[in-house]
Amino acid sequence: MKRNKNTYIVLITLVATLGGLLFGYDTAVISGAEGSLQIYFAESLSLSSFVHGLTVSSALIGCIIGGFISGALSTKFGRKYTLIIAAILFSISALGSAYPEWLFFSFGEPSFALLFMFNVYRIIGGIGVGLASAVSPMYIGEIAPSHIRGRLVSLNQFAIIFGMLVVYFVNWGIARGQSAEWINEVGWRYMFASEAIPALLFLVLLFAVPETPRYLASQNQNDEALKILGKIYNQARAKATLSEINQSFDEGKRGKLFSFGVPIVVIGILLSVFQQFVGINVALYYAPRIFESMGAGRDASMFQTIIMGLVNVIFTIIAILTVDKFGRKPLLIIGSIGMTVGMFGVAGMAYANAIGIATLIFIIVYTASFMMSWGPIVWVLISEIFPNKIRGQAVAIAVAAQWAANYLVSSTYPMMMEFSGGLTYTFYGVMSILSAFFVWKFVPETRGKSLEQLEMRLKDSSKEEMERSSAH
Structure with a gap:
């Protein structure tokens, strides 16, 4: 029985760590495409290296925004649904960054409008990264038992590094054996679009995992919280844990930032x-x-x-x-x-x-x-x-x-x-x-x-x- 419970926790954790994998994938995908972007946009539009640098790092602006709003979203909609929002943003960013022309129907024509939309899509992906970087470890930390919590949350960092390695190999595989002209015109698009595969997988799998018992308790959904805790602990421990959680909310469901x-x-x-x-x-x-x-x-x-x-x-x-x-x-x-x-x-x-x-x-x-x-x-x-x-x-x-x-x-x-x-x-x-x-x-x-x-x-x-x- 204990082995089954541990398997259940590990499976939930692996789904949540896909947020970490996409964090690593999205932040590293630019490494393979950066040179092609410089040729496609910067040289075609006679842009300065400063503007190119802003384009390459635009996702970080979204990361700051995503990190900042993660608290409000995870408190209002829950940890699970905030991760679903992140998965949707990853998917939009992957396809939009690959083909920013979709909005203008001007395929193959570099323009300032396309450069602007490319940056918008990268910022959207960055918001997804910011949300996932905050909420994935929070989700795992709230659902994992104390004796293995450190290991399970650490898996998120492994997923980040693994995501970076995966995209390095994906970029290499896309560029391998191709001409420089093809990579600069088409290859970089495939690099960004490839992120849609893990993003959509993340989105689908999230519907199969539960909300965290701590969030459910904060919303007075004690029966649902106990049901989830019962899959993690034995029944007596589940009830004791729910009691501890509710005691932590004894003075209201939400405190001021510096109340502790x-x-x-x-x-x-x-x-x-x-x-x-x-x-x-x-x-x-x-x-x-x-x-x-x-x-x-x-x-x-x-x-x-x-x-x-x-x-x-x-x-x-x-x-x-x-x-x-x-x-x-x-x-x-x-x-x-x-x-x-x-x-x-x-x-x-x-x-x-x-x-x-x-x-x-x-x-x-x-x-x-x-x-x-x-x-x-x-x-x-x-x-x-x-x-x-x-x-x-x-x-x-x-x-x-x-x-x-x-x-x-x-x-x-x-x-x-x-x-x-x-x-x-x-x-x-x-x-x-x-x-x-x-x-x-x-x-x-x-x-x-x-x-x-x-x-x-x-x-x-x-x-x-x-x-x-x-x-x-």
């Missing part, structure tokens, strides 16, 4: 910001350019990027296997130390203007450390640390902050590198040190506790803080 104190919201935001300020997306987005700038040929740089991608997958699996055994804080601190070593190593090689295998080794140390710690575990903590009554609002703010930090770091990297490569990587190394101190001093351990137990501990610490303040 300012620190917990700030901790969630800083977890998100540090995850980006350590420079991971620089390593992921600009890896081929980094390797080329250090002397590798184009083919060698792509091969080194594939090696880095495989390392990402392996060490994300390590995080999945260890997060519920060793805890969140120890893994984050170990990861921060590894990232510090890696980034300072890259910085040292940049200062010395040394080109060689050592640079690749330091980058692999850095990315491996991130993937076994800050990559998956930040999503685990964001899904866990906020109380039921403010989870939707707080997760939305944390995820919006994460995408804003992502945009800031990614857009400033080329400018920082023009000033000094060594100082750029030193900055990310310093951020890695600060991230370790932040976790050690401020982040709570959540391993093995139910969401309601974590909430009670937060209430108790808030009361103690208020009593200390009144005493002074």
Whole structure:
């Protein structure tokens, strides 16, 4: 019976992680199409490299919007239906980005109107990414039992990385054996359109999964919540869990954002910001350019990027296997130390203007450390640390902050590198040190506790803080 219940939970989780896979797919699909877009739009319309850069990164604008509105949507419509909205947006974006001409019936004619619509469709996809990045881990965190919650939420990060790998191979398969002219005219369209396949699969499968019991309880649907909990726990445990959930809503179904104190919201935001300020997306987005700038040929740089991608997958699996055994804080601190070593190593090689295998080794140390710690575990903590009554609002703010930090770091990297490569990587190394101190001093351990137990501990610490303040 227990095995059947675990199978049920894992199957639900796998459906939810398709949101993570589409997150990775949508953000990485641009890598194969970027050069063709420059030729199709920028050169045809005599656009500047700045406008091309805005086109390539336009999805990030949608990501910030999607992250910001995820709280309102998941609170009003539920976690499941917000993911359905995300799946619909992914599908629209995939087909619209591939063929923005549909609205104008002017196939094969690059124009400013088509460029505008292409950006609109990419922003629509970005909104889907923002919603999925917030709600997929929230959904898994709310439906998973405490003893395997960390592993199941970490699967979402694995799905993100796996989605990136899948689209790299899809892009390669589409371009393989084709002429440059065909790729620049037609191939890039197939790359974007390919996303419609996993997006539609995600949409269909979502209708087969339940809403989370915590959301159902917040809507006074206790019978339905108990039915879902009965598929996860035995009947006695299901009733006890529902009682704990309802107690967490004892003063109303929704609280104000800071009703449990300012620190917990700030901790969630800083977890998100540090995850980006350590420079991971620089390593992921600009890896081929980094390797080329250090002397590798184009083919060698792509091969080194594939090696880095495989390392990402392996060490994300390590995080999945260890997060519920060793805890969140120890893994984050170990990861921060590894990232510090890696980034300072890259910085040292940049200062010395040394080109060689050592640079690749330091980058692999850095990315491996991130993937076994800050990559998956930040999503685990964001899904866990906020109380039921403010989870939707707080997760939305944390995820919006994460995408804003992502945009800031990614857009400033080329400018920082023009000033000094060594100082750029030193900055990310310093951020890695600060991230370790932040976790050690401020982040709570959540391993093995139910969401309601974590909430009670937060209430108790808030009361103690208020009593200390009144005493002074």
